Amino acid sequence: MHRGPEIERQRPLQVRPTRCLTTMIKSGDTIIMPSQQPQVSDLPSITTYLTGHDDSGKAIVEACRPANWTVYDNKEMAFNVAYTTSQFPANLNDNADIKTYDKVLSSGKLGLVNPHGTVCRTVDFAPGFECMMHRTQSLDYGIVIHGEIELVLDSGERQLMGPGDIAVQRATMHSWKNPSSDKWARMTFVLQDCEKLVVGGEVMKEDHGRGTDGLPMSGNDS
Numbered sequence: 001m002h003r004g005p006e007i008e009r010q011r012p013l014q015v016r017p018t019r020c021l022t023t024m025i026k027s028g029d030t031i032i033m034p035s036q037q038p039q040v041s042d043l044p045s046i047t048t049y050l051t052g053h054d055d056s057g058k059a060i061v062e063a064c065r066p067a068n069w070t071v072y073d074n075k076e077m078a079f080n081v082a083y084t085t086s087q088f089p090a091n092l093n094d095n096a097d098i099k100t101y102d103k104v105l106s107s108g109k110l111g112l113v114n115p116h117g118t119v120c121r122t123v124d125f126a127p128g129f130e131c132m133m134h135r136t137q138s139l140d141y142g143i144v145i146h147g148e149i150e151l152v153l154d155s156g157e158r159q160l161m162g163p164g165d166i167a168v169q170r171a172t173m174h175s176w177k178n179p180s181s182d183k184w185a186r187m188t189f190v191l192q193d194c195e196k197l198v199v200g201g202e203v204m205k206e207d208h209g210r211g212t213d214g215l216p217m218s219g220n221d222s
Contacts, residue, residue, distance in 0.1 A: 002110060005192050019202070021201045024066050026207070027075075030153075032081045037068060037069040037071065038069065039067060039119065039124075039125065040069065040071055040075045040078050040079070041078065041184040041186070043124060043146050043186050044146075045066070045067060045176075046066070046067040046080055046082070046132070047064050047066055047067070047168045048064065048065045048082045049063075049064045050062050050063045050064070050065070050098065052095070067080040067082075067122070068081075068105075069124075070212070070214070071216060072212050072214060073105055073129070073131070075126070076126035077126065077129060077131055077212075078123070079121055079122070079123055080118040080121065080122045080123075081110065081119060081120070081121050082122060083101055083116065083118075083119075083122065084101050084110065084115040084117060084120070085100070085117040085118045086101075086104060086114055087116050088116060088117060088192075088193075090118075090139065091147050105220060107191075110172070110195060111215065111216045111217050111218030111219060112134075112138070112148050112174065112215070112218050113136050113138045113193055113206075113220050114191075114193065114220075115192050115193055115218065115219055115220035116124035116193055116220070117193060118130070118190060118192045118193075119191045119192075119194075120188070120189070120190050121188070121189050122188045122189075123176075123186070123187050123188075123189065124185070124186050125149065125176060125177075125181055125184065125185045125186070125187075126178065127178055127180050127181055128178060128179075128181055129177070129178050130175055130176070130178075131212070132177050132209040132210045132211060133152070133170060133174065133210070133214055134173070134175065134207060135171060135173045135174070135204060135205075135206060136171065136191065136206050136218060137171055137193070137196065137197065137204065137206055137218070137221040138169055138191045138192060138193055138218075139166060139168070139169070139191075139192050140167075140168070140169035140170075140189055140190065141167075141169075141174050141190045142163050142166065142167040142169055142176075142188075143164070143165070143188050144161045144164065144166075144185070144187055145188055146163065146171065146184070146185060147163070147180055147184060147185030147186065148160060148161065148162050148177065148179055148180060148185060149161050149176055149177070149178060149179075149185050150178065151167050151185055152174060152175045152176070152177055153172060153173065153174050154172075154174070158164070158177070159169045171197045173207065175209075193220050196221065205219045206218055206220075
């Protein structure tokens with residue numbers, strides 16, 4: 001009896017076990033593990049997966065790291081820095097970028113922007129919360145992940161954004177508002193340092209508006 005072409009059996013997916021690590025740095029022979037802050041929102045938890053290479057040059061998932069949140073404004077806004085680089089192009093040799101990331105994050109001195117580099121940051125916004133009006137010397141990509149977010153500009157213009165919408169933030173004075181009365185919202189941002197911007201003869205320096213306690217200036221606009 002003709003059975004037709006045989007269907008090739010799929011090989012089982014090989015999953016290489018990874019270690020979920022909190023952010024760490026190695027100082028000499030000492031591993032320094034900063035405390036992990038709990039998530040304040042009811043949104044899904046976040047894990048960052050770092051890829052690399054094994055000794056044969058094959059790509060691997062080298063490690064995974066759970067989110068380490070920093071909370072601001074009476075726990076109505078929370079930051080998780082998934083990754084940051086401190087030079088462009090980034091140097092991946094001997095995991096130089098990972099070592100630098102760990103040192104920057106553990107220092108507690110990272111502002112919104114990392115001078116000469118990039119920052120990938122997730123931000124959770126409480127229902128009804130609007131962050132400070134602010135500007136950074138950077139080119140940013142802001143992607144709405146959960147809920148709705150209103151982009152508010154200092155001209156008075158407002159733009160409502162939903163999941164999947166992207167704001168290309170070009171060193172303007174702006175804030176973000178969660179218009180929901182009962183649901184948290186989440187955005188992920190990729191911020192990259194940029195050249196000094198001059199508009200109408202005025203240098204558009206970093207401005208934190210009313211300010212947020214515990215959030216340092218980036219220091220890339222001098």
